[in-house]
Amino acid sequence: MSDRSAPSCQDIVELVTEYLDGGLDPSERLAFERHVSICPPCRGYLSQLRRVSSVAGTLSEDDVPERLRESLLKAFRDWKTGPKGR
Amino acid sequence: MRAYKFLALGAVGRFSEFSWPQPSGSEPGAWVAATAQLADCRHGVHACSPGQLLDWIDDELWEIELEGQIVASEAMLVAERGRLLKRIAEWDGATAQEFADACTWRSRDYALSSLRRVGLTAEAERLLAAVELGELQAGAVSAHERSTGSAAELTGFAADAVALAAGRRPEMWDTARPSTLREPVQTPGAIAANLAFVVAHAAGREAVAAASSEAAYDAGFRAERVWQLGWLSERLGLVNVISAEA
Amino acid sequence: MGGEGVVASDANREESRLVPALKLGDEAAFGQVVDRFTPAMLRLARVYGLGADAAEDVVQETWLRVLRSLDRFEERSSFRTWLFAILGNCARGRSEAERRSVPVAGLEGDASPAVDESRFFPADHPRWAGMWTTLVDSWETIPDERLLAGEARERFRDAIEALPARYATVFVLRDVEGWSSDEVCVLLDLSPENQRVLLHRARTRLRAALEQYLGADPA
Numbered sequence: 400m401s402d403r404s405a406p407s408c409q410d411i412v413e414l415v416t417e418y419l420d421g422g423l424d425p426s427e428r429l430a431f432e433r434h435v436s437i438c439p440p441c442r443g444y445l446s447q448l449r450r451v452s453s454v455a456g457t458l459s460e461d462d463v464p465e466r467l468r469e470s471l472l473k474a475f476r477d478w479k480t481g482p483k484g485r
Numbered sequence: 486m487r488a489y490k491f492l493a494l495g496a497v498g499r500f501s502e503f504s505w506p507q508p509s510g511s512e513p514g515a516w517v518a519a520t521a522q523l524a525d526c527r528h529g530v531h532a533c534s535p536g537q538l539l540d541w542i543d544d545e546l547w548e549i550e551l552e553g554q555i556v557a558s559e560a561m562l563v564a565e566r567g568r569l570l571k572r573i574a575e576w577d578g579a580t581a582q583e584f585a586d587a588c589t590w591r592s593r594d595y596a597l598s599s600l601r602r603v604g605l606t607a608e609a610e611r612l613l614a615a616v617e618l619g620e621l622q623a624g625a626v627s628a629h630e631r632s633t634g635s636a637a638e639l640t641g642f643a644a645d646a647v648a649l650a651a652g653r654r655p656e657m658w659d660t661a662r663p664s665t666l667r668e669p670v671q672t673p674g675a676i677a678a679n680l681a682f683v684v685a686h687a688a689g690r691e692a693v694a695a696a697s698s699e700a701a702y703d704a705g706f707r708a709e710r711v712w713q714l715g716w717l718s719e720r721l722g723l724v725n726v727i728s729a730e731a
Numbered sequence: 732m733g734g735e736g737v738v739a740s741d742a743n744r745e746e747s748r749l750v751p752a753l754k755l756g757d758e759a760a761f762g763q764v765v766d767r768f769t770p771a772m773l774r775l776a777r778v779y780g781l782g783a784d785a786a787e788d789v790v791q792e793t794w795l796r797v798l799r800s801l802d803r804f805e806e807r808s809s810f811r812t813w814l815f816a817i818l819g820n821c822a823r824g825r826s827e828a829e830r831r832s833v834p835v836a837g838l839e840g841d842a843s844p845a846v847d848e849s850r851f852f853p854a855d856h857p858r859w860a861g862m863w864t865t866l867v868d869s870w871e872t873i874p875d876e877r878l879l880a881g882e883a884r885e886r887f888r889d890a891i892e893a894l895p896a897r898y899a900t901v902f903v904l905r906d907v908e909g910w911s912s913d914e915v916c917v918l919l920d921l922s923p924e925n926q927r928v929l930l931h932r933a934r935t936r937l938r939a940a941l942e943q944y945l946g947a948d949p950a
Contacts, residue, residue, distance in 0.1 A: 407861025412845040416931035420912065429560055432500055436541050437682035439675040440654075443867035450870050450878070451938050454887060455906035457879050461770040467787050471765050471794055472758065478798045479756040641858050654866060655852070655859050670872065
């Protein structure tokens with residue numbers, strides 16, 4: 400399977416998520432970084448993966464659909480003034 | 486203690502993505518401290534003695550001052566604190582490409598050695614006659630097609646080295662083929678890191694073939710690294726770090 | 732295990748501070764939590780195989796349940812973990828009612844490589860076994876505007892919706908919403924390793940989709 404002490408590029412692309420998540424032990428992490436350091440395509444790949452995450456982070460700035468929002472606020476007011484089931 | 490540090494363009498850590506405070510005028514950059522215990526090498530300021538630099542070649546080279554507890558591992562120095570002193574301006578894109586090309590020419594030595602060992606002297610002569618990288622590649626490809634075993638491997642590496650130095654991939658030997666796609670761009674620093682490693686690896690492989698023993702790899706690899714370090718030290722004026730008292 | 736044992740981040744603490752205000756009927760506080768969480772709730776409801784209208788219904792039902800159970804919520808727990816646990820229950824219920832496929836937390840099925848093996852030299856190659864045959868762009872020269880605007884953004888969203896539900900769930904919570912690994916594992920009852928595998932598969936598929944969109948696929 401994948402050799403974490405002397406990873407090939409094919410190993411690297413499978414290890415990237417673990418690496419970014421801090422899941423590799425120190426010697427595995429060193430082997431990973433050493434490979435990426437001397438391998439231009441893997442540098443590119445790591446950069447792409449990071450970019451996927453950062454692009455994803457911008458999606459959370461969406462708005463709530465207006466109709467839904469109003470409906471929820473109405474539900475809140477009904478709950479507030481309605482019979483309290485306590 | 487003074488040491489060196491390679492960074493990505495803009496003084497950014499390649500793996501940390503940390504933006505290093507840069508010196509201005511004669512003032513060093515601000516001190517940067519590790520955020521956790523040094524034992525876990527993820528935190529702490531990473532730096533290199535000259536001999537450790539080759540594994541981490543990148544776009545910018547900086548002189549860095551280290552403070553506090555410093556742990557020297559085989560691969561790097563890890564310190565509690567560090568600050569950038571100055572950029573080694575001589576290490577720029579042009580120098581990086583020059584270094585990559587110099588490493589590429591070294592791959593010829595190992596190809597020659599392997600060809601002579603099996604008596605392919607005509608092919609060796611053709612390689613020796615090359616004065617520019619295009620000729621080196623053509624000669625290496627031609628020899629590669631006529632050889633087997635270690636000679637095929639080492640001439641293959643020589644041809645690959647030329648391709649890699651030109652921003653292509655291994656076995657992309659047909660330079661006449663037009664590119665129809667948007668070619669990804671690699672920085673000269675990335676190419677330099679790649680070539681240095683590939684040729685050191687080729688040196689190791691030739692040592693194995695010459696000695697008929699896998700055990701010979703390390704010595705061959707390291708010897709090439711020594712040559713590479715010599716090239717960089719001379720060109721960039723690198724000095725050996727003066728160790729702080731333990 | 733509603734939210735207990737989850738590391739309280741700054742965001743968590745801020746959210747939990749809103750809970751007392753909610754209990755007092757503070758409409759502004761409710762508006763804040765609605766704005767903060769509803770987009771992610773909608774996205775996640777979609778991941779359970781529900782159409783847009785059904786997703787809105789589920790989100791609405793979730794908020795109603797939240798309001799009705801507010802007095803049972805312990806303020807030292809994680810509000811959002813609790814909220815999304817309720818959402819999960821509602822969405823699963825609706826999914827089952829509509830006989831849609833329900834996401835499973837397991838890893839069965841897909842074991843395809845992160846990158847097609849044709850992009851690497853074969854294992855028997857004399858010099859480059861397992862190494863990239865192609866160049867790989869870093870995308871560093873592609874500005875955010877190109878990747879985040881209009882069409883690219885829509886295509887990226889489409890690609891998320893096209894993911895298998897179990898991958899999308901982890902990806903949306905981790906990378907879109909910024910939840911920690913711990914929080915996701917607690918909510919979805921996953922081990923850290925399994926969670927990471929799901930995230931890995933999601934990210935690699937999305938990378939491939941983005942690469943194709945950018946037209947840089949050398950294949």
